[in-house]
Amino acid sequence: MATDKPKLAMYWAAACGGCEISLANMHEAILELDRDFDFVFCPCFLDTKKKDLEAMPDGSIRLTLFNGSLRTEENLEMARLLRKKSQLLVAFGSCAVSGGVPALANQRSRDELLSRVYLEAPGTVNPDRLFPRVLSQVPEGELTLPEFLDRIPSLKDAVPVEYLMPGCPPEPERILAVLRLVASGEALPDPGTVLGCSATRAVCDECTREKRDQAAPALVRSSEALPEPGWCLVEQGVPCLGMATKGGCGALCPAVQMPCSGCYGPLDPDGDAGGAGIAALSGAVAAPVDHGAGEAQLVARSRATVAAVADPLGTFYRYTLSDCLIGERDQEVVK
Template structure:
């Protein structure tokens, strides 16, 4: 088949690392160019939003959407791309689960704007002006995107066909996406809609340290990584370091673990997990204490003190899709 597929790439509420991960393909980018014509990628090529608006529904074969949805502009982009793409891919942790931007759901939009435009030490704003969706200046109406009350993942606003997690997606998983593009072009069978392009097992199953883990694993106390010398051959949990591996999908190539740092959970929950953070708390909580002398009345207060950032630890990437996903003010 000589006809290339049409590929679109869009950047929403994210840091830009997902776009860089595509560039990290290096010479493999030539494989992408051979398979697909990139018809929309405004961060890297000279495309405008008006170009996307002019495209017909279903005229794009595959769309990659990276970033969470926090503003009206990002929602419009998601709706536009979904209408024009036959296949929609949530690319990266922010699109897949809300990602680190989702931690902003701990605060109301009013609190965020007040902090940024009034309360920070470096802010000089005596009139306490905050951005608004529209304002008239010299007889002309200027507009900004609306700042929504909460961060949402892509599948919370549009239907998503495939998920490619990671912060950012690692080289090997991006190659899986290239294979999907190739299979689509050749008319081969594709994975079922809703598939995550990663392993269906927890990271612990492929962790190189799991074979050296103690039979009776216990966590007598909690440490932060800078507080101890981390044994590069020993399970992080056995060393009192919170590792999200038991509740995180594998397939990342355990890059963090190879750098002697515990998993932070960027690949999101294992299939059929209802809430990644709750699952991790349950799994790790069951290991707390010395098996020979477990005194929860003494241990739990100490653990609570030692665990400095529970929300950022257990919901770093998935708060937007958690059971309790945002701060709500009862009015």
């Protein structure tokens, strides 16, 4: 049924589905979506197909919320197609903004990844060493699979993007705010900026946990600690990245005893999320009162402190490996 309402699309690339759940979590406000938009494409919720999308005129979709990482050639193809069809393409969720969890694989080569998944992973039995192939000949004809990309780029590095909406996932309130803003026809902020979130300070600004100006004796994993409610997690040794992470979420995780894992990304748009995260913990651990410790002692102590972070990459770069200074391993150097 043709309408003159602005068209809305939502797409998941390599994604977990959490972003769609967040949209559904708008509850009755979803009726507002239906009132103000013509929801034309969303594989999770709607039955429209890629061919329907291709049939639409270029630029006919007012707003596309693109979530998930660009893991395969298909993801990339959909990104290009939606780019063409959309007036406003939004990198929606941390995967689209800066790679997300799937981009942690950027630290490994394509061959290493495939070999790990199809040969070495516990429980894998593959005596014929079969790998997925782009093209397979079977008696019934040709079967194709999308190509597995060498690395996951952020959406904005693959196609031009108007806005970013970080979050894992972006909260329903923020989705609603963006839908209302676009539906209202009001002036939109400068392209390239974050949409729906005006916070200029870190998560700590919204966090109600109390600072006591204490340093923890050591870092602890959140699974090992039962932090005292109401008291800053970092001061209790839990590596919370709230101080290194853009706010706007309402400090949801620390409110329920979970350390901030950094899904809104760093505050400095050109900065390095992991570097900021490490800086956040730089004053967290109390230096023992052993003035004048030797260099070897200091090195050993720093190592022991850092060793408490079991997975540094996953802790400090959980959402940002497509979009940070350290990037990925230089495959040439690795070879």
